[in-house]
Amino acid sequence: MWEAGLVVGSAGNVSRRAGPDHIAITPTSLAYDLMTPDDVTIIEIATGKAVDSSRAASYELPMHLVVYRRRADVAAIVHTHAPFVTTLSILRKPLPPVIDEMMLYFGGRIEVTDYAFTGTEAVGENVVKALGDRTGVIIANHGNVCVGRDLKQALHVAVVMESAARAYVQALAIGEPIALPDDAIAAGRRLFDSRKS
C-alpha cells in the first residue's frame, strides 16, 4: 500500500480477521517501512480491547470494528488516502464505472459516505451504509475503504480504485466522461457475482 503510493508516512491502516473473534490491525503512528509483525495489534471484535499488543491500534480502529461486526463476509480491510481517490472524496463525487474492469473489481459505482469525523464509530456506520454489496467506498473528505475476503484482494481493489480514480479525474479535467453502456455494466456485474461465489 505504501509502495504503491496509496498512503504517505504512517497514514492509512490495514486489518484482517484473526480467527472468529479477533482482528489484527496495524498500529497508529508508525511508518510502514519500520513496521514489523510484532507491531501489529490483536483486538477482540466484540469489546475493541487489545489482547496482545506492544503498540496502540490504529486511530481508525472503531471504523474497522463496525465493519467486521456488521459484515460477516468481510475478512480484510484496507484504508488509504490515495491522492486521486482523496480528490474525489473532497468533491464528494462518486466514482462511476467508466472502465470495463471497474465492474469486475468493484461490482458497481463507488459511492461517497456521509461525513463523519475521523476515528469515530460513525465513520464505520457510514461506510457500511454506502458500501452495499460492492468492494469499496470513498469516505467523505478523507480517503477510501476497500474490503475483501483476504488482504491481497482488498489491496488489489485499492490499487485498481486509485488507477480508475486517476483516469476519471483526468477525463473530467478535459471533457465529459462517457458512461459504460448498460449491457457492459450488466455483463461486468455478472462476472463480479460469479467471482464472489
Ligand SMILES: [Zn+2]
Ligand atoms: Zn484515514
